[in-house]
Amino acid sequence: MKKIGIVGGTGYTGAELLRLLLAHPEAEVVTITSRAEQGREVAERYPNLRGITSLRFDSPDEAPLIDCDLVFFATPNGVAMQQVPSLLAKGVRVIDLAADFRLRDAEQWAEWYGQPHQCSELLASAVYGLPEINRQSIKRAQLVANPGCYPTAVQLAFLPLIKHKLVDLQALIADTKSGVSGAGRSANVGTLLCEASENFKAYGVTGHRHLPEIIQGLAQAGQVDIKQIALTFVPHLTPMIRGIHATCYSKLTVTGADLQEMFVQHYLNEPFVDVMPVGSHPETRSVKGSNLCRIAVHQPFQKDTVVVLSVIDNLVKGAAGQAVQNMNIMLGFPEQLGLQVTAVLP
Ligand SMILES: NC(=O)C1=CN([C@@H]2O[C@H](COP(=O)(O)OP(=O)(O)OC[C@H]3O[C@@H](n4cnc5c(N)ncnc54)[C@H](OP(=O)(O)O)[C@@H]3O)[C@@H](O)[C@H]2O)C=CC1
């Protein structure tokens, strides 16, 4: 059994991590933190865990994090970077679900996240935790930056097209929709029932912080400079609790390619990417609670526009599930261990 710590256990991603890890046969959660709820029983906060765990929330300052083999940070941006250097120095491996270590450029990070980076020296060795592109580096990593939810759905949609150099990198569009749990559990007017239900809106059109993250990943996949990628990324808030739907468009630069076969081959050995049959329209509910990304590729009227539909559960493949997938890879467990959860319908 490996000893696991979770910092930020009262948020949606922390709770989802705990749900998955309590069912994991090789991981034992030895500490889970909350400043607001320290001392309180976890099962009191999360009634679905009653009878399954006797853990209580620890204060992040007193939690035995240095006794852990691996610690997850499920905290707001800017928190993990204050504690990660000392944990790494003690040999504790870390997976950060926030964005602290996702961008390689500290100046760019400061610009998008509105605060200076406090340990920019770690950015070069942090591994971006999208297993479908970085599996080998994740195995050896001490510090993994778990991708954002939109970046996961969008990169998995564009990756095969970009790796095979089939599309115009200057004409990428990602039209994305997220459920409200993507905004976290903290009180916020925009996520109140009366504001978010029976409503649908775009936000961040002139620049969302996931834009540089997606561009960085796509540039790596295409082995090009980030300046060669032009992406229009428009997120929307949609009145559901979980789920991301990304509709990704580009212009084909070649004719006659069998896109369906290319996607199938590209993801053939990926346990958590399901390429659906020709003509499919993946639904967010088909991945709810599971670590899957379901993808369908379309070429309407066989013209030069390609449309890729990609769905994930923002809290699972978009956060906690992907983090457990990364943990499995880092600790040498089978990648699907503890993650063979089927989506819940309806
Ligand atoms: N929600 C989603 O779909 C996704 C979220 N993420 C990222 O994952 C991270 C967590 O998200 P989410 O669970 O939604 O966030 P929440 O806002 O729901 O939860 C944040 C958690 O962090 C704790 N926390 C806050 N400040 C501190 C601090 N200074 N020190 C220690 N603990 C702190 C909070 O508990 P307390 O205040 O009691 O200590 C709480 O448990 C964020 O960075 C988010 O951007 C990534 C992908 C998807």
Ligand SMILES: CC(=O)N[C@@H](CCC(=O)OP(=O)(O)O)C(=O)O
């Ligand atoms: C619906 C909603 O508000 N979603 C969040 C994205 C959640 C996420 O993945 O954010 P991090 O990059 O911070 O980890 C947003 O747009 O800010």
